[in-house]
Amino acid sequence: MLNPRKTHASLRYGPYLFKHNQSPSAPPPHPIKLLKLSADTKNLKFGKLIHAYLIITNRTTKNNALETNSLINFYAKCNELFTARKLFDGMRQRNLVSWSALMTGYLHNGFSFEVIRLLKDMVSGDAVSPNEYIFAIALASCSHSRRVEEGQQCHCYILKSGLVFHQYVRNALLHMYSKCFSFQEVMWIWNLVPGNDVFAYNSVLSGVLENGYLKEGFEVLRRMVSDRVKWDTVTYVNVFGLCACLKDLRLGLQVHGKMLMSDVECDAYVSSAMINMYGKCREALNARRVFDGLRSQNVVLWTAIIAAYFQNGCFEEALNFFSKMKLDGARPNEFTFAVTLNATAGLSAIRLGHLLHACTEKSGFKDYVTVGNALINMYAKSGNIQAANKVFSDMTLRDTITWNAMICGYSHHGLGKEALNVFQEMLVAEEYPNYVTFIGVLSACCHLGLVQEGFCYLNQMKESNIVPGLEHYTCIVGLLSKAGRLDDAQNFMRSMPVKWDVVAWRTLINACHIHRNYGLGKRIAEWVLEMDPNDVGTYMLLSNMYAKAKRWDGVVKIRKLMRDKNLKKEPGVSWIEIRNVAHVFVSEDTKHPEHNEIYEKVKELLTMIKPLGYVPDTGAVLHDVEDEQKDHYLSYHSEKLAIAYGLMKTPSKAPIIVIKNLRMCDDCHLAVKLISKVANRMIIVRDTNRFHHFQEGYCSCADYW
Numbered sequence: 001m002l003n004p005r006k007t008h009a010s011l012r013y014g015p016y017l018f019k020h021n022q023s024p025s026a027p028p029p030h031p032i033k034l035l036k037l038s039a040d041t042k043n044l045k046f047g048k049l050i051h052a053y054l055i056i057t058n059r060t061t062k063n064n065a066l067e068t069n070s071l072i073n074f075y076a077k078c079n080e081l082f083t084a085r086k087l088f089d090g091m092r093q094r095n096l097v098s099w100s101a102l103m104t105g106y107l108h109n110g111f112s113f114e115v116i117r118l119l120k121d122m123v124s125g126d127a128v129s130p131n132e133y134i135f136a137i138a139l140a141s142c143s144h145s146r147r148v149e150e151g152q153q154c155h156c157y158i159l160k161s162g163l164v165f166h167q168y169v170r171n172a173l174l175h176m177y178s179k180c181f182s183f184q185e186v187m188w189i190w191n192l193v194p195g196n197d198v199f200a201y202n203s204v205l206s207g208v209l210e211n212g213y214l215k216e217g218f219e220v221l222r223r224m225v226s227d228r229v230k231w232d233t234v235t236y237v238n239v240f241g242l243c244a245c246l247k248d249l250r251l252g253l254q255v256h257g258k259m260l261m262s263d264v265e266c267d268a269y270v271s272s273a274m275i276n277m278y279g280k281c282r283e284a285l286n287a288r289r290v291f292d293g294l295r296s297q298n299v300v301l302w303t304a305i306i307a308a309y310f311q312n313g314c315f316e317e318a319l320n321f322f323s324k325m326k327l328d329g330a331r332p333n334e335f336t337f338a339v340t341l342n343a344t345a346g347l348s349a350i351r352l353g354h355l356l357h358a359c360t361e362k363s364g365f366k367d368y369v370t371v372g373n374a375l376i377n378m379y380a381k382s383g384n385i386q387a388a389n390k391v392f393s394d395m396t397l398r399d400t401i402t403w404n405a406m407i408c409g410y411s412h413h414g415l416g417k418e419a420l421n422v423f424q425e426m427l428v429a430e431e432y433p434n435y436v437t438f439i440g441v442l443s444a445c446c447h448l449g450l451v452q453e454g455f456c457y458l459n460q461m462k463e464s465n466i467v468p469g470l471e472h473y474t475c476i477v478g479l480l481s482k483a484g485r486l487d488d489a490q491n492f493m494r495s496m497p498v499k500w501d502v503v504a505w506r507t508l509i510n511a512c513h514i515h516r517n518y519g520l521g522k523r524i525a526e527w528v529l530e531m532d533p534n535d536v537g538t539y540m541l542l543s544n545m546y547a548k549a550k551r552w553d554g555v556v557k558i559r560k561l562m563r564d565k566n567l568k569k570e571p572g573v574s575w576i577e578i579r580n581v582a583h584v585f586v587s588e589d590t591k592h593p594e595h596n597e598i599y600e601k602v603k604e605l606l607t608m609i610k611p612l613g614y615v616p617d618t619g620a621v622l623h624d625v626e627d628e629q630k631d632h633y634l635s636y637h638s639e640k641l642a643i644a645y646g647l648m649k650t651p652s653k654a655p656i657i658v659i660k661n662l663r664m665c666d667d668c669h670l671a672v673k674l675i676s677k678v679a680n681r682m683i684i685v686r687d688t689n690r691f692h693h694f695q696e697g698y699c700s701c702a703d704y705w
């Protein structure tokens with residue numbers, strides 16, 4: 001090992017080392033040693049000086065393998081591959097070190113193909129034959145670039161040469177196969193040579209985990225336990241990763257226990273793997289305990305804890321940790337920004353989103369794909385789809401998630417045509433659509449009422465070997481329902497071999513309600529209640545249908561049933577963000593300090609829209625929302641209060657964005673449409689199902705939601 005103090009001094013005084021007036025007691029350091037030093041510290045300038053010195057002293061002749069090899073190693077490590085290659089090509093006689101130095105350089109710079117080409121040259125022409133180190137490099141390149149065919153060729157050579165018994169080579173082979181996923185080969189090599197060390201296990205575990213082959217990962221773990229291999233930190237990181245992917249808390253706790261009893265140091269990598277595991281297993285509190293027990297935190301650990309809270313839906317806590325992190329002086333990286341932006345999206349906190357956007361721009365992380373994707377998601381979920389589109393258009397690099405975020409964003413806003421346009425662009429850009437893409441595409445078809453196209457896309461999906469899931473089939477139900485083909489929708493549901501959930505059935509019941517087919521709606525609702533007798537949403541839909549059909553006895557019956565079962569519906573809550581403060585309203589709110597003024601404003605707005613045809617929908621208060629029946633109650637539904645407050649407090653052209661926890665009722669929907677006209681404002685309401693863009697008396701959902 002190098003003495004760091006010596007390293008430091010040599011480098012600092014480098015240029016003077018070759019002066020002639022050195023004291024005779026200290027001989028000059030050997031240039032080869034200095035070259036190695038420059039390579040290890042990646043000090044290009046200093047290394048070049050030594051290269052110059054070697055040229056002057058005539059020690060870089062074609063026969064001087066030792067010097068040239070050191071130079072190749074130095075240039076390769078400093079990522080100056082062109083120079084390294086020139087030196088290599090100019091050598092009269094190369095030895096194994098020359099080959100491995102250049103190959104390592106190519107490997108670390110990601111030129112896997114060059115490594116394999118060099119190996120071919122070596123095997124076919126040169127006087128030296130590859131040894132175990134050369135093969136370890138070649139196999140690592142095959143794993144990196146997933147060139148399983150070349151990897152297999154190497155394997156053949158290794159078998160013939162007997163190198164397979166080399167622990168080094170065998171571990172590289174195991175890693176290559178587990179990464180390129182040929183688990184059978186992994187097992188074969190495994191069984192061929194007994195006595196697997198911890199490195200072999202780590203190789204295989206990380207390989208299978210990277211490919212998401214969890215069952216195999218579990219099998220490796222089982223073998224590892226029965227082989228009584230001593231675990232190291234890498235093993236713990238991998239095994240916690242496996243528990244996280246499996247979402248297996250019990251296993252995770254056992255591994256944690258094992259770690260506490262071992263003498264393995266719980267470093268930052270292990271801790272972040274543990275935090276991640278607890279986060280994924282929905283144990284944010286345990287993640288927090290691990291985090292609090294740390295002696296020092298770094299950005300990886302902060303990001304892990306923010307992510308743990310985010311994954312558990314605790315968006316506010318996630319954001320709190322982000323603030324604490326900033327106070328602590330840690331600098332966020334692209335992953336921190338991505339997860340924090342996603343937490344912001346969960347809260348629809350657009351102001352904070354803007355702030356984070358500015359931060360990403362200032363810190364230079366904006367151009368990372370993960371950050372761009374999170375920005376699109378944040379803007380789309382916070383109601384500003386134009387800003388989402390702006391981020392999308394500005395991105396120079398995109399991945400599948402980018403396209404999905406934009407397509408699903410548009411769909412969520414009911415902008416079906418735009419969503420399908422982006423999908424077409426995606427196909428032109430030769431990006432492969434995946435499972436999520438088709439959810440966006442099918443729900444876009446649903447918004448546009450494109451029944452035939454919807455089925456076309458469903459087939460296209462199957463042709464691309466993507467198995468449709470419940471989400472896709474639910475879109476088809478929505479599609480048929482919206483087109484009024486209620487019988488077809490019902491038949492489709494009964495004919496598909498899918499385990500439908502309440503959401504899908506509610507889609508159909510809701511459609512029956514909108515299309516006024518109360519008979520069918522009632523039958524299905526009763527059937528759903530047999531399956532899930534405690535589903536409040538279905539009770540509410542049923543009650544609303546009775547009400548709309550003026551069957552008050554039915555309404556009373558449902559209410560009584562709910563009372564008997566002690567079922568309560570969630571109260572309606574809306575919130576609006578004004579100058580960084582979120583104002584929360586519940587129906588009939590009198591807690592807000594300005595509630596008198598707000599009520600006046602609502603009254604004024606309702607008087608203004610009456611001449612435009614607004615009649616309070618007192619026939620029933622519909623859907624699974626509010627159950628008050630007087631128009632007085634209707635007038636003060638939470639979203640009406642929030643919108644009135646927004647109109648009072650924001651500048652005259654600013655759009656108003658309100659988030660609601662339940663579905664909007666018919667009465668509010670009609671009122672808000674008309675308010676958007678009289679107030680000449682864009683009003684955006686996000687309810688449980690989607691975004692409604694109200695403008696000039698119309699809503700983007702075209703009154704179907």
Ligand SMILES: [Zn+2]
Nearest residue numbers: 637665667668
């Ligand atoms: Zn309402």
Ligand SMILES: [Zn+2]
Nearest residue numbers: 692699700701
């Ligand atoms: Zn609407």
